[in-house]
Every structure is written in structure tokens, then in C-alpha cells.
Amino acid sequence: MLAELSVSLWRGGEDGRYETYSVPRRESQTVLDVVTFVQRHIDPTLSYRFACRVGVCGSCAMTVNGKPRWTCRTHVSKVAGSGRLEIGPLENLPVIKDLATDMEAFFEKWQKAQGVFAPTKTRHDEIEPIRPDSPARRLADAAIECINCGVCYAACDTVRWNQDYFGPAALTRAWTLLNDERDAGSTARLQAVAAAGGCHSCHSHQSCQELCPQALNPTAAIAGLKRRTTAAYLKGEIKA
Amino acid sequence: MTMRLYLWQRATAALMVPLVLVHIAVIFYASRKGMTAEDILSRTHGSIVWASYYGLFVTAASIHAAIGVRNVLTEWSPLTDRRAGLFGVVFGLLLAALGARAVYAVVLS
Numbered sequence: 648m649l650a651e652l653s654v655s656l657w658r659g660g661e662d663g664r665y666e667t668y669s670v671p672r673r674e675s676q677t678v679l680d681v682v683t684f685v686q687r688h689i690d691p692t693l694s695y696r697f698a699c700r701v702g703v704c705g706s707c708a709m710t711v712n713g714k715p716r717w718t719c720r721t722h723v724s725k726v727a728g729s730g731r732l733e734i735g736p737l738e739n740l741p742v743i744k745d746l747a748t749d750m751e752a753f754f755e756k757w758q759k760a761q762g763v764f765a766p767t768k769t770r771h772d773e774i775e776p777i778r779p780d781s782p783a784r785r786l787a788d789a790a791i792e793c794i795n796c797g798v799c800y801a802a803c804d805t806v807r808w809n810q811d812y813f814g815p816a817a818l819t820r821a822w823t824l825l826n827d828e829r830d831a832g833s834t835a836r837l838q839a840v841a842a843a844g845g846c847h848s849c850h851s852h853q854s855c856q857e858l859c860p861q862a863l864n865p866t867a868a869i870a871g872l873k874r875r876t877t878a879a880y881l882k883g884e885i886k887a
Numbered sequence: 888m889t890m891r892l893y894l895w896q897r898a899t900a901a902l903m904v905p906l907v908l909v910h911i912a913v914i915f916y917a918s919r920k921g922m923t924a925e926d927i928l929s930r931t932h933g934s935i936v937w938a939s940y941y942g943l944f945v946t947a948a949s950i951h952a953a954i955g956v957r958n959v960l961t962e963w964s965p966l967t968d969r970r971a972g973l974f975g976v977v978f979g980l981l982l983a984a985l986g987a988r989a990v991y992a993v994v995l996s
Binding site: 808 | 894962
């Protein structure tokens with residue numbers, strides 16, 4: 648194992664540049680450990696975002712050697728065999744400063760895709776029994792572990808080319824809710840994801856499912872939305 | 888891409904699958920039999936079946952390609968969606984005119 652890592656970090660805003668630092672190599676070192684070392688020992692003005700450090704909160708995603716990754720669960724040994732690391736902000740999102748991006752558009756698109764649960768009951772009603780092995784629940788469960796890290800959004804070619812495209816995470820959320828038997832917002836949600844920027848813009852390049860740190864498959868969820876919206880349109884339930 | 892364009896593009900693609908297969912089979916048949924252009928035209932001339940077959944093929948291909956070109960332009964060019972749509976319509980009409988001319992030449996002239 649090399650004693651030192653050569654680490655290039657993006658510094659500044661959209662018009663910034665990479666600056667190179669030397670960071671001691673450690674056993675079981677993660678990419679987030681490397682960034683944190685630079686901030687604590689070399690340059691305290693380095694801006695980046697993290698919270699839980701254990702792959703739950705989805706805050707620490709960055710571009711690592713050209714690919715978006717969750718840095719807290721990405722070991723240096725996995726991505727920097729040559730001893731070089733290039734760490735930048737997530738792509739497809741505006742850079743605030745250094746490694747921190749503005750996630751507003753990402754979350755706004757969740758709203759546009761009607762990614763909000765629409766309850767069918769109140770707190771005064773009985774809890775509805777849901778069978779975990781029902782086909783709909785299995786589909787909902789398949790994508791429910793999304794941590795909103797933005798890796799799929801940064802990896803998506805269609806988002807890069809089409810600023811209006813909702814992106815894999817928002818559409819996967821819509822698919823999860825469509826399959827949630829307790830949800831009442833299906834028609835409005837299908838209408839929302841069938842609009843311009845919705846599921847039909849997806850080219851099925853599958854970068855989202857290749858890089859999703861939770862091993863989810865947004866491409867399959869979007870394909871499900873395409874089928875479901877087509878059926879709803881042909882039945883006259885939604886308008887084109 | 889909107890729902891309506893998506894549906895038209897997928898429907899025309901599905902329609903073209905058997906049309907392309909038959910078209911390729913016809914090419915193999917004609918070349919293996921050593922048929923000349925005169926032989927082929929003598930069979931296609933005045934045929935409502937071939938006119939309908941290739942008329943449908945040209946129509947489906949024109950719609951499919953026009954939507955595809957529109958989508959490429961909306962993503963890869965600075966054109967607005969409206970202008971890309973107009974370009975797609977013009978492109979589709981051009982393909983349809985060229986295709987109709989070919990069908991006319993093979994079946995009616």
C-alpha cells in the first residue's frame with residue numbers, strides 16, 4: 648500500500664478548478680475520510696456535505712474518479728488503485744462551493760413527479776393491513792430504500808441533456824407510491840409523470856441502476872411507469 | 888417526450904418489426920432467384936397488396952423517424968421544443984414524399 652495519496656479536489660464554484668493535496672494512506676480508508684482529512688488538517692475552508700457517515704443519510708455523494716459515488720461507503724482501495732483520486736461535486740447540479748452542490752432542483756422534481764404520499768385514511772382510522780408478499784407491495788418495496796443521495800441523477804445522461812427531465816430518483820419514488828396500496832394519488836401521479844420531462848424521456852441507458860449505491864433499479868421502475876401511463880392513457884384515465 | 892409522441896413512436900416501431908422482416912425476406916428471395924428489375928416490376932406493377940404494404944411502411948417510418956429526429960434535436964441542439972417539433976414535421980413530410988415517390992414508381996408507373 649502506498650504511504651501517500653495524491654488527491655485532486657474541486658475548489659471554487661462553477662468556474663473553479665482542481666487543486667491537488669497529499670493525504671496519508673490508511674487501512675480501510677473511505678473517500679469521505681480523505682476529504683475530511685484535507686478539511687481538518689490542510690485547508691479548513693474546504694466545503695463539503697456529510698452527516699451520518701454510514702450510508703443512511705445520502706448527503707455525501709460526490710464525483711469520484713469520474714463516477715458519482717456515496718463517499719462514506721466507498722473505500723479508497725476500490726476506486727484508487729493507482730494512488731490517485733479526483734473528487735468533484737456531483738454533476739447535473741449547480742455547484743455552490745467546492746464539493747457541495749445545490750440539490751434544490753433534484754428535490755423540486757420529486758414534487759413535480761408527485762412523490763408525496765397521498766393518504767387514504769386519517770390517524771383515527773384503523774391501520775390497514777398490507778400483505779408483504781402481495782405483488783404490489785413487492786414492487787413498492789423494491790425501491791423503498793432510496794436515500795435521496797442524487798447519485799442516479801448525477802449519472803443520468805438524459806438529465807444532462809434535458810433540464811426538464813425529472814430524473815431516476817423522482818420517478819422511482821412515483822413508482823413506489825403508485826404501488827403503495829394505501830396511497831390515493833395514483834391518477835394525478837400518472838398524469839404528472841406522463842407530462843413533458845416525465846418517464847417517457849428516459850432512454851434506458853441504465854447508468855442509474857449501475858451506480859445506485861443501494862443497488863436499486865430505477866430503469867425498471869421507469870419502465871413500469873411507461874407501461875402504467877400507457878395503459879391509463881388508452882383507457883382515458885389521463886390526458887396526453 | 889410526451890405521452891402521445893412516445894405512443895406513436897412505439898406503435899410505429901412495433902408495426903415496422905414485421906414489415907422490416909418481410910422486406911428483408913423479399914430482398915433475399917429476389918436476389919437468390921436472380922430476378923431482374925424488370926421481373927420485379929412486372930410482379931409489383933398494379934398490385935394493391937404491394938402498394939398497401941410499402942405505403943404503410945413509408946408512413947410508419949416517416950412518423951417514427953420524425954419523432955426520433957425531434958427528440959435528438961430537443962436534447963442535443965439549442966433549438967426550442969417547438970422548433971425541433973417543426974423540424975421533425977418537415978423531415979417526416981420529406982421522408983413521406985420520397986417514400987411515396989418510390990412506391991408510385993414500383994407499383995403504379
